[in-house]
Amino acid sequence: xxxxxxxxxxxxxxxxxxxxxxxxxxxxxxxxxxxxxxxxxxxxxxxxxxxxxxxxxxxxxxxxxxxxxxxxxxxxxxxxxxxxxxxxxxxxxxxxxxxxxxxxxxxxxxxxxxxxxxxxxxxxxxxxxxxxxxxxxxxxxxxxxxxxxxxxxxxxxxxxxxxxxxxxxxxxxxxxxxxxxxxxxxxxxxxxxxxxxxxxxxxxxxxxxxxxxxxxxxxxxxxxxxxxxxxxxxxxxxxxxxxxxxxxxxxxxxxxxxxxxxxxxxxxxxxxxxxxxxxxxxxxxxxxxx
Numbered sequence: 001x002x003x004x005x006x007x008x009x010x011x012x013x014x015x016x017x018x019x020x021x022x023x024x025x026x027x028x029x030x031x032x033x034x035x036x037x038x039x040x041x042x043x044x045x046x047x048x049x050x051x052x053x054x055x056x057x058x059x060x061x062x063x064x065x066x067x068x069x070x071x072x073x074x075x076x077x078x079x080x081x082x083x084x085x086x087x088x089x090x091x092x093x094x095x096x097x098x099x100x101x102x103x104x105x106x107x108x109x110x111x112x113x114x115x116x117x118x119x120x121x122x123x124x125x126x127x128x129x130x131x132x133x134x135x136x137x138x139x140x141x142x143x144x145x146x147x148x149x150x151x152x153x154x155x156x157x158x159x160x161x162x163x164x165x166x167x168x169x170x171x172x173x174x175x176x177x178x179x180x181x182x183x184x185x186x187x188x189x190x191x192x193x194x195x196x197x198x199x200x201x202x203x204x205x206x207x208x209x210x211x212x213x214x215x216x217x218x219x220x221x222x223x224x225x226x227x228x229x230x231x232x233x234x235x236x237x238x239x240x241x242x243x244x245x246x247x248x249x250x251x252x253x254x255x256x257x258x259x260x261x262x263x264x265x266x267x268x269x270x271x272x273x274x275x276x277x278x279x280x281x282x283x284x285x286x287x288x289x290x
Contacts, residue, residue: 030056032056032060032063035057035060035061036060036061036065036066039060040063040066043118043119044097044117044118044119044120045117047066062092062094065093067093067094068093070093070097070120071093071120072175073250074122074174074250077250079100082104082113083104100114101117102114103151110126110127111126111127111130112124112151113125116280116283122174122280123278123280124170124172124277125152125277125278126170126275126276126277127150128144128154128155128156128273129144129154129156131166131167131168131273133165133167135163136156140160141159141160142157142161143157143159144156150274155274156273157189157273158270158273160203160205160267162264162267163262164212164260164261164262165258166183166258166259166260167258168276170254170257170278171252171253172255173252173253174278175246176246177246178245179243179279180240180241180242180278180279180284181216181224181242181244182238182240182278182287183241183273184237184238184273184274184277185236185237185239185273185274186234186235186237186271187204187272188200188201188234188270188272190234199233199234201234204233204271205269205270207231207261208230209265211227211228212228212230212260213261214227214228214257214258215241216256216257216258218244218255218256219253219255220245220246220253222244222245223242224244225241226240238287240284243281255278
């Protein structure tokens with residue numbers, strides 16, 4: 001019986017080898033339009049991963065309508081404001097998205113805007129050089145110092161002063177959503193010594209007597225005020241001023257913001273002022289992590 005079964009199996013193998021079975025369809029046989037229609041519902045990192053599957057997926061991942069929905073509603077404003085290239089409106093949408101996700105400087109390099117690579121939400125950072133700082137022209141009080149710890153490679157450093165006043169104003173077209181405004185500050189002056197980070201705290205004083213007052217107001221009716229004692233020395237902290245909402249797309253918003261400590265009964269010093277950050281409120285948790 002065993003010999004008979006072996007003979008039957010051998011005959012079947014010969015028969016199978018002699019006949020050509022049709023090739024099974026694979027992912028490469030899917031119409032590109034169908035693949036694109038699925039990809040548009042995914043996040044940008046997922047789209048980029050699937051673009052590596054095969055040539056069909058790569059072509060499908062470059063379709064304009066896939067990336068159109070990932071771009072913020074104000075992306076044309078960003079192109080004109082940041083890239084200063086009229087022809088960029090005609091770039092493929094995937095390339096526009098990639099360009100806007102990079103840090104892009106404007107206003108003589110004092111401001112920087114970029115999109116979150118995962119969801120296309122807008123972030124904006126304002127350098128200390130774009131702020132009006134009382135006493136900044138007098139080197140007895142303030143100095144600009146170079147540092148690798150700032151995205152602008154420069155921070156304003158306060159040695160000592162009686163009256164601290166920092167004012168700023170911005171007009172910008174934000175996509176609809178909820179945003180938070182922060183001042184990025186550090187007590188102490190950081191440097192590198194033998195390859196290690198050290199922070200000089202010799203001039204830090206006066207910030208634990210009275211709180212610093214932060215506030216902002218927007219042209220669409222939002223206001224916020226907050227107060228903080230500055231007492232955590234040696235590390236950068238984002239001090240949350242408040243939140244505001246943008247309801248209407250493609251409408252410029254004017255924002256005025258400030259930081260003051262004007263109690264002249266004592267001096268203050270040893271403060272590094274890096275920047276003001278405006279970002280989607282969803283990212284507050286990650287910014288406030290120690």
